[in-house]
Amino acid sequence: MITAVLIGAGQRGAQVYAEYALTHPNELRIVAVAESDAARREAFARRHQIERGFVFDDWKPLLEKGKIADCAMICTQDRMHTEPVKQALKSGYHVMCEKPMSPSARDCIEMGKLAKKYDRTLTICHVLRYSPFFTKLKEVIDSAVIGDIISIQHIECVGYWHQAHSFVRGNWRNSEEASPMILQKSCHDMDILAWLVGKPCMAVSSFGSLKHFREEEAPEGAGYNCLLDCAVEESCPYSAKKIYCDDEEWYSETIRKVVALEGTADAVAEALKTGPYGRCVYRCDNNVVDHQVVNLQFEGGITVSFTMCAFTYEGSRIMNIMGTKGQIVCDMEKNEIEARDFLTGNRTKHIVKVGNSGHSGSDEKFVRGFLKTVRTNGAFMLSGAESSVESHLIALAAEQSRVTGKTIYMDEFCREVWAPDETKSDACKR
Numbered sequence: 001m002i003t004a005v006l007i008g009a010g011q012r013g014a015q016v017y018a019e020y021a022l023t024h025p026n027e028l029r030i031v032a033v034a035e036s037d038a039a040r041r042e043a044f045a046r047r048h049q050i051e052r053g054f055v056f057d058d059w060k061p062l063l064e065k066g067k068i069a070d071c072a073m074i075c076t077q078d079r080m081h082t083e084p085v086k087q088a089l090k091s092g093y094h095v096m097c098e099k100p101m102s103p104s105a106r107d108c109i110e111m112g113k114l115a116k117k118y119d120r121t122l123t124i125c126h127v128l129r130y131s132p133f134f135t136k137l138k139e140v141i142d143s144a145v146i147g148d149i150i151s152i153q154h155i156e157c158v159g160y161w162h163q164a165h166s167f168v169r170g171n172w173r174n175s176e177e178a179s180p181m182i183l184q185k186s187c188h189d190m191d192i193l194a195w196l197v198g199k200p201c202m203a204v205s206s207f208g209s210l211k212h213f214r215e216e217e218a219p220e221g222a223g224y225n226c227l228l229d230c231a232v233e234e235s236c237p238y239s240a241k242k243i244y245c246d247d248e249e250w251y252s253e254t255i256r257k258v259v260a261l262e263g264t265a266d267a268v269a270e271a272l273k274t275g276p277y278g279r280c281v282y283r284c285d286n287n288v289v290d291h292q293v294v295n296l297q298f299e300g301g302i303t304v305s306f307t308m309c310a311f312t313y314e315g316s317r318i319m320n321i322m323g324t325k326g327q328i329v330c331d332m333e334k335n336e337i338e339a340r341d342f343l344t345g346n347r348t349k350h351i352v353k354v355g356n357s358g359h360s361g362s363d364e365k366f367v368r369g370f371l372k373t374v375r376t377n378g379a380f381m382l383s384g385a386e387s388s389v390e391s392h393l394i395a396l397a398a399e400q401s402r403v404t405g406k407t408i409y410m411d412e413f414c415r416e417v418w419a420p421d422e423t424k425s426d427a428c429k430r
């Protein structure tokens with residue numbers, strides 16, 4: 001049995017990771033919580049039967065207690081990971097940290113170095129590495145059926161409603177408050193690409209912008225709130241009424257609970273009238289991009305082209321992996337991976353079985369993997385700091401390229417953010 005302290009009992013912390021403790025009570029127990037929102041904190045403490053002296057309204061007093069469990073789960077928002085991670089490592093915890101580690105490249109590198117210094121494991125929630133789909137894809141690539149990888153095309157289909165929910169109206173709409181889209185959403189993709197290629201990334205270039213979700217694009221008659229003052233609500237695909245109240249295809253308990261903690265129809269309808277999720281998508285304070293492309297060059301001349309786009313019906317990831325002896329085409333939404341052999345023309349199709357947990361079965365497998373990392377003191381490690389620092393740096397370099405219009409060379413980028421006399425591999429080493 002592993003014991004954990006939870007910092008940030010929000011959507012991810014309380015509803016995803018800590019739930020594992022309730023469904024697998026012999027494997028994980030949450031013994032303390034820090035959560036600044038009173039309603040969330042009390043609900044969590046009750047659900048996990050946490051003693052009063054171990055319930056805190058901030059992470060600092062919790063970590064000041066010293067090491068009171070095997071591991072610390074840090075699930076606060078994007079810009080609030082660094083300090084608790086550093087303190088938890090120092091206190092001797094094995095640490096799980098939500099992605100992105102930090103919007104600062106320097107913080108990411110420092111966190112990786114501290115894990116090494118204090119000889120603790122630091123696992124980043126790159127849940128896709130644990131997914132049945134990407135586990136199978138990695139296995140197929142490593143079996144060498146397509147020979148050596150030469151090039152990959154990868155599309156991240158965000159989904160029009162998901163963009164509206166998280167990146168126009170929601171928590172990650174503004175890069176100054178959260179982090180740039182390529183880091184926030186696509187650090188998973190940079191991570192998966194680096195993992196599948198298995199070689200260091202050498203150079204990055206990127207283009208993209210916020211094209212659609214702007215005041216200038218508002219249709220005539222658009223109001224400020226979909227439920228209160230919009231004349232064109234019924235013809236708008238991004239209508240909050242449609243997404244959260246009417247369209248059963250999209251609204252889920254998870255996103256309704258983000259809108260209103262109770263998640264009931266009445267509570268959601270009321271929250272839409274007064275809170276951020278009822279706002280017109282053309283009149284929000286969002287600034288993150290709604291489409292972005294990234295070109296990556298890996299060691300050995302392997303190239304990758306990545307496209308992230310909001311304007312897709314479903315949320316999915318589609319890949320075309322081209323090797324010297326064959327090709328793999330796959331679609332995460334359909335859970336299909338098809339490999340084709342150049343010599344024989346044979347097709348091998350894998351239909352991957354996914355579980356019920358979030359991210360196509362990844363979330364539960366991630367928690368199980370993290371507990372194994374803690375149990376084995378890091379002997380098992382699938383998304384540790386070393387690889388995650390590397391993939392975060394790739395995402396941050398892509399953002400720098402998008403903003404400056406320049407190709408970014410990873411060695412130079414890492415030297416600039418860390419130390420002029422260190423090479424990229426030194427900077428990234430834990």
Ligand SMILES: NC(=O)c1ccc[n+]([C@@H]2O[C@H](COP(=O)([O-])OP(=O)(O)OC[C@H]3O[C@@H](n4cnc5c(N)ncnc54)[C@H](O)[C@@H]3O)[C@@H](O)[C@H]2O)c1
Binds near residue numbers: 009011013040098
């Ligand atoms: N791994 C993934 O696939 C994935 C998916 C979605 C979100 N995320 C990441 O997870 C993180 C959390 O997202 P979320 O949706 O759960 O957000 P959230 O806002 O629901 O949860 C964060 C919680 O931290 C609490 N908090 C704030 N200040 C605190 C403090 N000083 N001490 C203790 N708690 C404090 C907040 O009250 C909130 O309840 C984000 O960084 C997000 O990017 C990761």
